[in-house]
Amino acid sequence: MLEKVINTLKNSTRYKERLTHVEILPIKDPIYGNLKKELPQKIKDYLSKKKIKLYIHQCEAIESLRDGKNIIITTPTASGKTLAFNIPIFEKLEQDKKATALYIYPTKALSNDQLKVVKEFEAITGINVNPSIYDGDTPTSKRPKIRESSRIIISNPYEMHQVLPWHYKWQRFFSNLKFVVIDEAHRYRGVFGSNLAFLIRRFRRILDLYGSAPQFIISTATLANPIEFSERLIGVKFSLINNDGAPKGRKYFIFINPYFDGVGTLSTHQETKDLFLFFVTNNLKTLCFTISRKMAEIITLWSKKALKKSKGYMDKITAYRAGYTPKERRVIENNLKKGRLKGVVSTNALELGIDVGSLDCVIISGYPGTIISTWQQAGRAGRGVNESIAALVAFQNPLDQYFMMHPKVFFEKPHEHAIIDLSNPYILSGHLICASSELPIKLPNDMKYFGDNVEDLLKALMREEVIRDTVNGWVYSGKGRATEAVSLNNISSEIFKVICDGELIETMDKTQAFREAHKRAVLVHQGETYIVEDLDLKNRLVHVKRRDVDYYTEAMKSVDIKVLKEVYKKEIGNFFVYFGEMEVNEQYIGYRIMRYDKVLGIEDLDLPPLIFKTMGLWFNVPAGVKRKIEEKKLDFAGGLHGIEHAMIGIMPFHVMCDRWDIGGVSTSLHPDTMTPTIFIYDGFEGGIGLTEKAFELFSEIVEMTFELVRDCKCEDGCPACIYSPKCGNNNKPMDKKATILILNELLKLIGLNKKSF
Numbered sequence: 098m099l100e101k102v103i104n105t106l107k108n109s110t111r112y113k114e115r116l117t118h119v120e121i122l123p124i125k126d127p128i129y130g131n132l133k134k135e136l137p138q139k140i141k142d143y144l145s146k147k148k149i150k151l152y153i154h155q156c157e158a159i160e161s162l163r164d165g166k167n168i169i170i171t172t173p174t175a176s177g178k179t180l181a182f183n184i185p186i187f188e189k190l191e192q193d194k195k196a197t198a199l200y201i202y203p204t205k206a207l208s209n210d211q212l213k214v215v216k217e218f219e220a221i222t223g224i225n226v227n228p229s230i231y232d233g234d235t236p237t238s239k240r241p242k243i244r245e246s247s248r249i250i251i252s253n254p255y256e257m258h259q260v261l262p263w264h265y266k267w268q269r270f271f272s273n274l275k276f277v278v279i280d281e282a283h284r285y286r287g288v289f290g291s292n293l294a295f296l297i298r299r300f301r302r303i304l305d306l307y308g309s310a311p312q313f314i315i316s317t318a319t320l321a322n323p324i325e326f327s328e329r330l331i332g333v334k335f336s337l338i339n340n341d342g343a344p345k346g347r348k349y350f351i352f353i354n355p356y357f358d359g360v361g362t363l364s365t366h367q368e369t370k371d372l373f374l375f376f377v378t379n380n381l382k383t384l385c386f387t388i389s390r391k392m393a394e395i396i397t398l399w400s401k402k403a404l405k406k407s408k409g410y411m412d413k414i415t416a417y418r419a420g421y422t423p424k425e426r427r428v429i430e431n432n433l434k435k436g437r438l439k440g441v442v443s444t445n446a447l448e449l450g451i452d453v454g455s456l457d458c459v460i461i462s463g464y465p466g467t468i469i470s471t472w473q474q475a476g477r478a479g480r481g482v483n484e485s486i487a488a489l490v491a492f493q494n495p496l497d498q499y500f501m502m503h504p505k506v507f508f509e510k511p512h513e514h515a516i517i518d519l520s521n522p523y524i525l526s527g528h529l530i531c532a533s534s535e536l537p538i539k540l541p542n543d544m545k546y547f548g549d550n551v552e553d554l555l556k557a558l559m560r561e562e563v564i565r566d567t568v569n570g571w572v573y574s575g576k577g578r579a580t581e582a583v584s585l586n587n588i589s590s591e592i593f594k595v596i597c598d599g600e601l602i603e604t605m606d607k608t609q610a611f612r613e614a615h616k617r618a619v620l621v622h623q624g625e626t627y628i629v630e631d632l633d634l635k636n637r638l639v640h641v642k643r644r645d646v647d648y649y650t651e652a653m654k655s656v657d658i659k660v661l662k663e664v665y666k667k668e669i670g671n672f673f674v675y676f677g678e679m680e681v682n683e684q685y686i687g688y689r690i691m692r693y694d695k696v697l698g699i700e701d702l703d704l705p706p707l708i709f710k711t712m713g714l715w716f717n718v719p720a721g722v723k724r725k726i727e728e729k730k731l732d733f734a735g736g737l738h739g740i741e742h743a744m745i746g747i748m749p750f751h752v753m754c755d756r757w758d759i760g761g762v763s764t765s766l767h768p769d770t771m772t773p774t775i776f777i778y779d780g781f782e783g784g785i786g787l788t789e790k791a792f793e794l795f796s797e798i799v800e801m802t803f804e805l806v807r808d809c810k811c812e813d814g815c816p817a818c819i820y821s822p823k824c825g826n827n828n829k830p831m832d833k834k835a836t837i838l839i840l841n842e843l844l845k846l847i848g849l850n851k852k853s854f
């Protein structure tokens with residue numbers, strides 16, 4: 098039936114050119130597995146009562162945990178990952194009546210979901226585990242009882258950070274701890290992930306004191322580097338469980354490109370609205386994901402207007418977003434499940450965990466930034482073995498357009514690398530302060546948790562008088578609670594607080610504050626928009642007001658770079674690329690006011706320069722290449738500039754991050770290298786491993802950057818290839834032909850000169 102719908106799209110004049118790709122993901126039969134040793138009768142009863150037959154990956158997970166291994170499970174959403182670890186955990190807790198398990202979830206909604214699942218498991222099997230959530234909302238009066246009696250505790254990283262100094266109250270739970278589950282672990286990457294990695298090391302150090310070494314279970318979406326990621330996050334060896342045995346229905350994954358002609362007559366939002374109407378009026382239950390709450394509202398409004406004439410459908414569509422009350426949300430979820438609603442337009446608030454029954458179609462309006470999110474959203478349609486459609490509608494920006502032109506890359510390449518960086522001295526210092534307050538730090542023993550450079554950092558902290566060297570080891574000697582020195586979402590100690598109506602809504606690093614929270618910026622927090630009224634640098638406060646606006650802002654900066662230390666140098670063919678420490682001087686000079694990719698205006702900013710040390714890569718363009726470009730009467734500097742922008746645009750495909758997390762500079766003559774040079778750096782103090790990974794994947798990134806610019810249909814450059822919204826030089830100078838030529842020359846030097854154009 099859905100094949101007919103796809104064919105209608107293919108053959109319509111409206112969509113013929115816009116529909117740039119149809120990928121058919123075939124039906125997949127289930128693959129069941131066997132266990133070497135039978136499960137306890139109580140668990141067997143549970144499975145038969147729920148009519149569950151175990152898939153191969155679930156059996157592999159169970160056997161690996163029985164063998165005492167740490168596992169990372171990366172099978173897709175809805176493949177039964179939770180069951181794969183709940184079974185062996187309950188089996189162990191049944192055999193060992195003292196054994197305990199800790200589950201860590203990133204959000205409250207997911208913790209609540211898991212509590213329900215565990216409670217049901219307990220009720221049906223009769224295996225007594227007394228599960229509880231223990232987080233910031235747990236009343237003080239209930240806490241001792243939970244610590245004393247629960248055998249499964251569900252918490253989150255923020256609570257764990259607060260709990261660790263009080264470890265002696267957790268003696269029973271910690272000393273019997275057999276498993277630690279870290280679910281949705283792909284969320285722990287970048288700054289948050291690096292903080293979590295040290296939090297876990299603090300935790301393992303304390304567990305060691307209580308004589309326990311639990312097995313770790315990581316559950317995550319598919320990553321390009323699951324083993325590297327899990328071993329960096331936890332610091333122990335892992336086995337990978339990725340042999341997915343769950344069945345699947347046929348899925349048509351289609352790409353719609355409003356900018357197929359390089360111009361785009363209708364915006365992405367209008368195209369989304371039309372496709373949404375097409376599906377809904379074809380009586381298909383459709384969920385549409387938008388990148389902002391405002392877009393969710395507008396697309397719903399436009400759709401309702403358009404449906405005025407066709408009776409019956411207008412009341413069957415609605416918007417859904419974070420700002421709605423829980424009650425409003427439950428009503429929408431229920432109506433969608435029961436079929437009373439045909440179409441819902443939502444922010445990613447609906448992406449995870451929430452059950453809305455089986456859907457026919459999902460529209461993803463704009464690439465959500467990661468392949469993981471794209472698949473998670475697409476996975477909302479066609480639960481079980483049902484047929485479904487997923488449609489990605491592209492924006493006019495580099496990655497969206499790259500996928501439109503190279504769909505194979507999207508479907509065949511492995512997913513992104515999730516980066517955990519253990520070498521940021523600012524992040525590590527904060528956790529050393531916390532660790533020293535939990536338990537004296539002893540060297541060399543604790544180097545296994547905190548690395549080989551720990552002594553230098555401890556000495557520096559001693560000079561700041563927050564840590565003392567005693568006969569028992571290094572201990573905390575600062576004022577106030579040590580845990581307050583660390584915010585899991587940030588890097589430096591210079592943390593800015595965002596305040597709305599006297600209430601703290603989030604915290605950010607100084608670099609982020611300059612970039613996203615300058616005066617009059619539109620700050621997006623959990624899908625809601627706020628206007629920044631004041632950025633108070635002295636007191637590190639950002640004052641915001643909640644405002645519904647239909648525009649957004651993008652800060653523009655100019656950058657200077659000083660190379661401080663070359664750490665690695667890599668020779669690829671006849672080409673060199675470098676990685677090292679640098680000092681960045683970012684000057685925020687103004688900001689653009691944007692609406693749907695159109696510039697409404699540009700305003701000046703008056704901020705002091707932001708100077709920080711970070712890590713980055715750089716490479717030189719040989720004089721011979723420069724001559725070639727100039728002989729062709731092309732603009733060499735414009736070519737370098739184009740490469741810098743396009744490369745930054747393409748990087749989030751390889752390294753999971755936001756385009757804004759990376760900065761760059763290009764110059765025809767840099768004083769530190771005395772040659773034409775391009776620099777790409779981590780936009781965070783101390784670096785968080787992004788460009789280090791890019792350094793590793795350098796030739797792939799150059800190749801993809803080349804393809805992006807070469808294949809873009811524009812004449813002289815556009816936002817889909819070499820133009821950058823954050824460019825402090827207003828995208829000048831810029832030369833698309835020179836960009837392509839230089840990249841082609843670089844590929845020749847690297848040894849990848851098979852391309853023609």
Ligand SMILES: [Zn+2]
Binds near residue numbers: 810814819
């Ligand atoms: Zn272009």
Ligand SMILES: [Zn+2]
Binds near residue numbers: 742825826
């Ligand atoms: Zn620029």
